[in-house]
Amino acid sequence: MSGYSTKAKVSAALVASLTALAVIGTVVAQEMWSDAEATGMWVVLGLVVGTGMLLAYVAWSVTADMMANERAREELALSEARVTGLVSIAADAIITIDATHRITLFNQGAEQIFGWRADEMIGQGLERLLPARFHAGHHRMIDGFNAGAESARRMGDRREISGVRKSGEEFPAEASILKQTLDGATTFTVVLRDITERKHVEDSQRFLADAGSVLTRTLEFDETLAAVAQLPVPRLADACIVDVIGDGGAGDGSGDFRLRRTTSVSEDPRVNMALAALAADAPGPDSASATVDVFRTGKPLLLTEIDDDFMEAHSETPEALARARALAARSAMLVPLQAREKVFGVMSFVSVGARRYGPADLDLAKQLASRAAFAIDNARLFGLANAATRARDDMLGVVSHDLRNPVNAIGMVARVLRESPPEDPAARADLVNAISDAAEWMDRLIRDLLDSGAIEAGRLSLERHREDVRPIVDSAVAMFEHLAEERGVILAVQCPEDLPPVDGDSARLVQVLCNLVSNAITHTERNGVVSVVASVQGSDLQFVVRDTGVGISLEHLPHVFERHWRVPATKKKGGLGLGLAIAHGIVVAHGGRIWVESEPGQGTAFFVSLPLETPAA
Missing domain, CATH: 3.30.565.10 (Histidine kinase-like ATPase, C-terminal domain)
Known part of the structure; x- marks a missing residue:
């Protein structure tokens, strides 16, 4: 409305000027025609016309300038609105502080990352969002940045820092900072990104790479099982239990279900004692054990919280319940071990402390179990190959020995029949029967x-x-x-x-x-x-x-x-x-x-x- 009002005023001024010009022109014309002989007629007429044209140009120029200024102000306001909107909805935290380190802007991204509302943080010091150990260094960094000639640090110059949420939880972050001075006042804008998920992925990839290196060190079956049980401790579990059927294969085909149990070693003596008791307690085929459920279904099981009711429901005997209570598991993940489309075991990750497993932990456990299953299966196949080689050698020795006896018998009888065949029919019949028996043996x-x-x-x-x-x-x-x-x-x-x-x-x-x-x-x-x-x-x-x-x-x-x-x-x-x-x-x-x-x-x-x-x- 303000822009429209200004334009109306300018237009009115222009109309008034032109009207005045018309009046003056009329008067002059009347005088000119009534006294055609008056001296200086053309001079007066020129002045009148020139003045009118000058007034018209001035009015047009003023109007154009004012309209351009209005458009610039409107575009600036629109641009500011756009920037404000982008800042507001950005996923990164965008925080502006003044020269006293007090927060003047706290966008929605900052609210989501830190857990504070904007109205709770405006006017607060930025150090409230940092762990206490970083407070002094933070002030020195801001003051040094303010005193320097550098006005901004590019995204490529980010350095990793730690933030602290309203809950007190620390998290890894990357941040960049921008310095601006307007009308003598300096402000600093921090753009911060929560990299918790990225760090988790990077740590997980390093963990899995290290695990792969461990798993390729041996092809001995027992050593591989021990290595697999120790892999997640302490990075992913306080204790680990590995149950495989038989020798790690898919069973012997008899329908028998025999789980072989291997456990990890913990730095906690109490946990080691509990694991030693559990090591000899592999579940049977009709057990209510969660391990058997996972083995039968081939589906992983996430137990975020384990209480006494759960242990009672999955313990066959009072002794088994006592062993479960001795371990005092508080959270667990049970993941099937599968190779060549067959489940041959279960890998159990156990937390006895404050750690509570979630979906992200289960995803990492499944990736680790997949690698472990591959290593166990390779070790089993290696063992079978060696056993087959030994069996072949044994068989060749036994066959050569056992076949030699009937072959020798046939050879001896043949020599007798060739060199000195008996005349007695009964004796000849005995020799023929000996050949027949040897042939049947073979x-x-x-x-x-x-x-x-x-x-x-x-x-x-x-x-x-x-x-x-x-x-x-x-x-x-x-x-x-x-x-x-x-x-x-x-x-x-x-x-x-x-x-x-x-x-x-x-x-x-x-x-x-x-x-x-x-x-x-x-x-x-x-x-x-x-x-x-x-x-x-x-x-x-x-x-x-x-x-x-x-x-x-x-x-x-x-x-x-x-x-x-x-x-x-x-x-x-x-x-x-x-x-x-x-x-x-x-x-x-x-x-x-x-x-x-x-x-x-x-x-x-x-x-x-x-x-x-x-x-x-």
Whole structure:
């Protein structure tokens, strides 16, 4: 409205000037025409016209200047409004202080970063936004900057500082400063950016890089597990627990669930004692443990707060609850360990102090667990490769030894038949039978090797039918009655006639029982007993082959179903060491379970459990 009023006034002045010019011109013209002979007529007329033109120009110039000034003021006001708006909505904190270090401007970005409202900070000292240890240095920096010739520090010259929020929380920041002097008054404008998130990302990347370096130092499985458990301590956790199934693989295919637990080492003796107790407390398959839940689902679990109710709900026994309370975890993250699309373990990050885990911590834990899983899987594969090499060498030695016996037998008989064939038909028949037995021996060795390879490759074929149990047991036992009699071992059978039929491959099931019975007779002394019992246990058919032999020590029990493994004290008795491994593979292929129970001097019992109904595909 002020601009419009000024323009109106100028226009009115211009109209008035022109009107005056017209009046004067009229008067002069009248006088000129009434007295045409008057002296100086043309002079007067020139003065009148010139004066009018001058007045018109002056009026136009004044009007143009005033309108230009109005436009400049309007543009300046608009520019100031734009700047004010940008300052107000900027995400960075923009803070202006005067020469006394008092705040005169505190934008919305500053409110969001520091947690103070603008009306709370206007008039306050800037040091209120800095940790106390920086107050003196802050004043020196401002005074030195004020005294210098430099008017601004570019963004590239920023230096990292620390700010303090209204809550008292410190945070890393970058800041730049601008000095302005207007009408003799100096002000300073600080532009500050919260770099907490960026620092977190940088620290996390350094942490993961360091972890990667640690994880590549060894390929030994146990050493890798220990390194993985120690990785997050103390950067990400006060304690770490690593649970992997079996040897870190996806299990042995038997359906058994055995977690192997490794724990970190803490600087806190109390935590170490609690971890030592937990190290021998790996959860079982039916446990209510959160670890088992994560293993089964493959989904990470974030526990921001852990209370006693949670520990009670996830502890199977009072002893387990006591161990959990001894650790006194206050927050935790459980992350699955996964490699080649299979979950094989769980990595648990535990806080026993003030730290409370959040989504950002979980994201870092998942990245670390991914790298750890890769390292564990590599170590497992390295171990398997070494074991395979050793097994190959052992197998070649055993095969060459075991095949040499029947080959030698055939060679000897062939020489006898060639050099001095007996005339007695019975003697010739014995030699022919010896060749036949040696050939069968070789055939059995070769079939065992082929079956073992098929099981290892997952290609074992089954011809399943509804089969009566008694013929399976009788067939297996009949093959070893003569051997048992020769060794002086009593062979006992208990198999009711009314057992329900089993869904399976009868030839393969006979093979399983043959391997178990043969193994039992081999390791039973004279006058000992080998019993074969078949019965129904719940929804399963169960075979038990029990002997009264020397037994197997506890340290050897986990290895009895491994390929080429034999009881150390009986290795000289020959054999490829494949019988139990083949039996295990056949049982698993039927959807069943096989296990062993034994004590030195108390004999050994092998259990085979097969579902009576066909397992769902």
